[in-house]
Amino acid sequence: MQNDIWSEEFGAAADEPIVLIMGSMSQGILWPDEFVGRLAAGGRRVIRYDHRDTGRSRTVDFEQEPYTWNDIKDDVLRVMDRHGLESAHLVCHSAGGLLGQMIAVERPxxxxxxxxxxxxxxxxxxxxxxxxxxxxxxxxEGSLPEPTPEFVAHYRGLMAAPPPAGRRERIEAMIAEQRVLHGTALPFDEDAARRLQERVYDRARDLDAVTNHRLAAMAAPDFEPMGVLPQVKAPTLVIEGTHEPAKPGHGAIIAERIPGARLMMVEGLGHTLPPDVHEELARAILTHTAAPH
Structure with a gap:
């Protein structure tokens, strides 16, 4: 599937390479243009891509062409190969962080x-x-901290309601989800959210194909077993927002398990990447990815 994964790059070819890995069911453009631009302006060669079954990447009939999350992880390596990268700095969001951790364990x-x-x-x-x-x-006992009540209430409502139909309803539902993921601390820019979700909707080959990621997880849950994170050798920066609604407190657990990992808490940040935090995030990542390590 190497030639069917859409990707693009920014910055100079000779700069330190960063591969941006977005979360499950998410297009690469959810890495905001302004944020990507800050990384490129800071002297990084930045690559972002659409996961299979999202955005401009190929979509499949899952019954005819099933795959697993291990395949989605291997797509990262294929993107790197296509851009001529033997190695790169991996910057990952949400479930993309699981993919990054998998690669760090398996292909250090x-x-x-x-x-x-x-x-x-x-x-x-x-x-x-x-x-x-x-x-x-x-x-x-011992489970990960659960999502916030607002997050749970939103998704309970989705389970009870009929799915949205048509472009307008779909985009409104996507904005509502983005609002919940955004958290409650920073102002929510609905106009900017609408522009983003319209772009997500309009550039997708098949917007419904993203649910194949859930099927991939259920068909063969092949994430690594517990206890492997101490094997990570790469210098690791873990970032979590103080108003994270989906995975609150999970960052501290990652940082505790990876030797030498550093935890950075970002005031007001939820589970999205709003302009309010672009400068802070970019500065931290530029510092972390400065060669040599």
Missing amino acids: ERVRTLTVIGSSPLGEREGMVLMRALMGRPQP
């Missing part, structure tokens, strides 16, 4: 540094935490 020679933002520790089943929360079931 390809990871110069690792940055995970709003992610969960590899080997944990954060999806089960969410499902128990949605069903109102107690979490077993």
Whole structure:
């Protein structure tokens, strides 16, 4: 599937390379243009891409062409190969952080540094935490912290409501989801959210194909077992917002398990990447990815 993954790059070819890995069911353009531009202006060669079954990348009939999250992880390596990169700095968001952690464990020679933002520790089943929360079931002792009540209420409502139909309803639903993920501390720019979600909608080959990522997880849950994070050798920066609604407190667990990892808390940040934090995030990532390590 190497030639069917859409990607683009910014900055000079000779600069330190950063590969941006977005979360599950998310297009690469959710890495904001302004943020990407800050990284490129800071002397980085920045690559972002659309996961399979998102955006401009190829979509498939899952029954005819099933795949797993291990395949989605391998797509990262294929993107790197296409851009001529033997190794790169991996900067990952949400479930993209799981992919980055997997690569750091399995292919350490390809990871110069690792940055995970709003992610969960590899080997944990954060999806089960969410499902128990949605069903109102107690979490077993030792489970990851569950999402905020606002987050859970939003997704309970989605489960009970008919799916949105047509472009307008779909975009309104996408904006509502972005509002919840944004968190409650920073102002929410609805006009900017609308422009982004219109762009996401209009550039998708098949917007419904993103649900194949869920099928991939259920078909063969092949994330690494618990206990592998101490194997990560890459210098690691873990970033979490103080108002993270989806995975609150998960960043501290990642940082605790990866030797030498540094945890950075960003005031007001939720689970999106709004302009308010672009400068702070870019500065931290530029420092973390400065050669040599």
